[in-house]
Amino acid sequence: MTDFPFTFDLLFPQGLPSRVDNHIQRRLSALRGQFLDQHAYQAMLDVEDCLLYEVYEIRRPELPGEMLMGISVVHPGKVGREFFMTKGHYHAVLDTCEVYTCLKGEGVMVMETPEGETAVEKLSPGKVLYVPPRWAHRSVCTGRAEDLVTFFVYPAHSGHDYGTIEQRGFRKRVLDGPKGVEIVDNDG
Ligand code: F6R
Ligand code: ZN
Secondary structure (H helix, E strand, C coil), rough: CCCCCCCCCCEEEEEECCCCCCCEEEEHHHCCCCCCCHHHHHHHHHHCCCEEEEEEEECCCCCCEEEEEEEEEECCEECCEEEEECCCECCCCCCCCCCEEEEECCEEEEECCCCCCCCEEEEECCCCCEECCCCCEEEECCCCCEECCCEEEEEEECECCCCHHHHHHHEEEEECCCCCEEEECCCC
16 A cells, blocks of 8 residues: 655644644553652642643554654643653664654753663753664653643654663652752662
8 A cells, every 4th residue: 555645733832733643641650659759749649640741643554664753742740849751761672763852841851871871951942852772761841830842753663661761760860959950860
């Protein structure tokens, strides 16, 4: 079957795509064990399993040569002093990259390699971030009231490895400090 080129729109001011094949919502309960302040985590969860982030995916066959695209929306908020964030992952095919373009809001991408290199890049509207192969990545919304909205694209055969981060966490955390956003070592 021949594939035909297609377009879709990013609808501003929200930045959401006009075409969505799959909508994922991840709530507080999906990030059990990931936030530093476990008491604050449990206290929040006892009140409500609140929505941390959403992903709007455009489906393509998961084959080499294809690309997967979509929009990620991380909502503003904190657990204790730690900003809302995505689970974060390595790609199962470690040697695959990803490109993020920030459309809206303020945030950072926390990244690391299996060898222990770390990087944190700021995201604001117009920034394009290249995540090279082998780098795990987690988006963090550091805005007080505005969503962090990014457009992502990555090779369709990448797959996801969530387990490594679930077990070990990232080496860096992003906290709200007296002087603003603080990047600290994860000693946990
Ligand atoms: C895909 C990718 C993004 C994330 C999204 C949600 O490889 O990096 O589409 O999937 O930002 O984050 P996770 O998947 O870590 O829950
Ligand atoms: Zn990814």
